[in-house]
Amino acid sequence: MEYISPGIEKLTGYPVAAFRDGDVTFGSVIHPDDRDKASRTVDQALHTGEPFQLTYRIVTAAGDIKWVWEQGAALVEEDGTAVAIQGFMADFTRVRKADLKVVEQATLLDKARDAIVVIDTDSRITYWNHGAERMYGWSAGEAEGKLLCELLYEDHDAFRTAYETTLDEGDWRGEQCQRRRDGSLAHTDSRWTLLGRGNGHSPAAARKIMSISTDISERKQHEDKIFRLAFYDPLTDLPNRANLLDHLRRALIGSARTGKFGALMFCDLDHFKTLNDTHGHDAGDMLLQAAARRLEHSVREADMVARIGGDEFVILIAPQDETRDAAAMQAETVAHKIVTAMAAPFKLADFSYAVSASIGMVVISGASDTVESALKQADSAMYQAKASGRNTFRFYDPEMQAALFARAELETGLQRALRNNEFVLYYQPQMDENNHVTGAEALLRWALPNGELRLPADFIHTAEETDLIVDIGIWVLRTACRQLAIWQRQPDTAHLTLSVNVSARQFVEPNLVAMTETILRQTGADPKGLKFELTESLVVTDFASTAQQMRALRKLGISFSLDDFGTGYSSLVCLRNLPIDQLKIDHSFMRGVLTDRNDAAIVRSIIALSGSLGLQVIAEGVETIGQRQFLSDAGCFAYQGYLYEQAISEEHFSRYARDMH
Structure with missing residues (x-):
């Protein structure tokens, strides 16, 4: 060895003299598993005269293992004969460990079941793991470089909310609805994190945004199913009693705040039990479904039609009118529509059946009514409509309450x-x-x-x-x-x-x-x-x-x-x-x-x-x-x-x- 710098001691732990006097050869310092590779690389450089780069492990004097990066070339005489190798070595251990950590982390990210996506400040995808491939259907090669908002989002406002919140606050978390490659929708629970900042909070100063999304589509389906069972009538798909009570309570709270008036209507199909008794419950169910659709078409979009049981339906007219008289007129308009809608015979399987409706109505105000009083009064008015010959509607009459009590007593007496x-x-x-x-x-x-x-x-x-x-x-x-x-x-x-x-x-x-x-x-x-x-x-x-x-x-x-x-x-x-x-x-x-x-x-x-x-x-x-x-x-x-x-x-x-x- 003709020359060796003092830095060799820092790299290997052996003094320069040990190498110069032949007590230690550099080949003996190289890790046994890497010696053949290093020897072949140097021999090739001597034969070809080409420069080389090489990484390998060495065993230091203290027994530690370090990674070395070596770059060199052959010294060639005028006749073309390679007589020596010259070059330099550097401690590559820190870099190598960092590379291995990156590789390990990338492997773990790819093995994750969640979809992990990284975007730059322009919303372009720079990383797309295997979880994202499984969840969304696009491969990494297909997704990288695309705009995330255009690839996954039908609702760009949802993307913009998450993106801007992450830039401003450093992270964002929430549920989103994202589009898969096959056109279906995935419901996700997503966490967005800002990866590094510059000297400010602007998009230009931020480096990357990483999102980790969990597919909760199945859970959402179960939640939706449970919600439908809890708040909707399975036969007519109308809101049920629990749903109605919640909306009525909210309507009265809103009415108390705004001072506006609405209405509550009880609608009962006349002689419905006769249909069940003569043609069976299947025919009755068909009639209820058809009646539900006619009722829905008789109200405004802001109003609600609910089925609370049997052949009883309730219509909630949203409190939007400034006066009690205006609300009464709106309720009367809806009642006329319902009576007219019910007048046409219903086509049930292989026969037609005519049915009418008795409707009871009460104007409601959050300043004076409660959920219970509104329901009782509308129900009382419905019985008044039946007593008036059916196929008609009546507004609540306070005197009806006494009559209903008498009716209840009469029924008890008959029993x-x-x-x-x-x-x-x-x-x-x-x-x-x-x-x-x-x-x-x-x-x-x-x-x-x-x-x-x-x-x-x-x-x-x-x-x-x-x-x-x-x-x-x-x-x-x-x-x-x-x-x-x-x-x-x-x-x-x-x-x-x-x-x-x-x-x-x-x-x-x-x-x-x-x-x-x-x-x-x-x-x-x-x-x-x-x-x-x-x-x-x-x-x-x-x-x-x-x-x-x-x-x-x-x-x-x-x-x-x-x-x-x-x-x-x-x-x-x-x-x-x-x-x-x-x-x-x-x-x-x-x-x-x-x-x-x-x-x-x-x-x-x-x-x-x-x-x-x-x-x-x-x-x-x-x-x-x-x-x-x-x-x-x-x-x-x-x-x-x-x-x-x-x-x-x-x-x-x-x-x-x-x-x-």
């Missing part, structure tokens, strides 16, 4: 009456042209514990709005059949028939035929003496189902009378195709039959129609000799009314029937 056997049947005689009793109509009475006798007009409407009418109807039928059987066992009353009023709600019961057959068998009554009185509205509402029930009951021997004929909208098709035996002229026509030409003409037409169709005809409400004579002259020879007798107890009726036999 008690069934338990305690407080109902009784009275019987109004039916007469022929010879003033002989041919039968009776069974009429319900409620004998209260205080001795008061209440007529059906006082309670039957409430019973019809609940399932109580079914239980009451069963009691009436069983009691009537028991009485009919008693009459049939006695010679002087065996010929009598007994008419029983059957409600629309009772008639659509699936087990009506089987229940009637059981009652007939248990009481021993001959069904040939039993007559069911049906209303016109029942016959027309669901013709096919009604006809099927009537035919099945006819097979048992029961006959049918069409009650209140002429007051509804029966068609000749119904009369021709249903097994009806008798038409009953309503008492409303009888009151004016002697003084009103129209009433007289209607009564004559009914009598003539029944004769041409081969049906019996009976008039109710006959109170004078003149009315009876009119009927007789027109060809009606069956009568019922106060001219003969009012509805009387069974004991009085049996005596009357024997006297008039």
